Amino acid sequence: MKRNIVLRIGFYILATYLVTFSSWAETMKPFSLPSLSGEGTVSSESHKGKVILVDFWASWCEPCKASFPAYNELYEKYKDQGLEIIAINIDDNKENALEFLDKYPASFHVASDTGKNTAQAYNLSTMPSLFIIDRSGNIAHTHAGYHKGDMAEIEQEVKSML
Numbered sequence: 001m002k003r004n005i006v007l008r009i010g011f012y013i014l015a016t017y018l019v020t021f022s023s024w025a026e027t028m029k030p031f032s033l034p035s036l037s038g039e040g041t042v043s044s045e046s047h048k049g050k051v052i053l054v055d056f057w058a059s060w061c062e063p064c065k066a067s068f069p070a071y072n073e074l075y076e077k078y079k080d081q082g083l084e085i086i087a088i089n090i091d092d093n094k095e096n097a098l099e100f101l102d103k104y105p106a107s108f109h110v111a112s113d114t115g116k117n118t119a120q121a122y123n124l125s126t127m128p129s130l131f132i133i134d135r136s137g138n139i140a141h142t143h144a145g146y147h148k149g150d151m152a153e154i155e156q157e158v159k160s161m162l
Contacts, residue, residue: 033111
């Protein structure tokens, strides 16, 4: 009897904490940006209900050269389970970004944020900067920079949300 009461109280405290915490969670900043290919737009709204990896990158970013092939693999592995990857380029010159993509192609969505409004909304601290958005639209994980060994952590986060 005492054990049941303790369990119920514990469950109530946990449920209250989770509801409170989820209401404080930072949500994805909505965006609608031109596709870097020039074909239409890439919008956060069109991917609601999926796990979204939002990656801010630039053509001059050395770690981005390693991250793009890794993101291609991640996307191919999990896209059928609901993963979307949106890479948002912040170069002032679109041609620099297109040259980068010639060398490091992307199998996922690539958008252009030349005005850097979306980048500012996400308060970038370094390049590249990664935000993993859960199916509810909350920013569930952030990652600054990129090293080859980072993909194991990123993949674990993605898998836990799918």
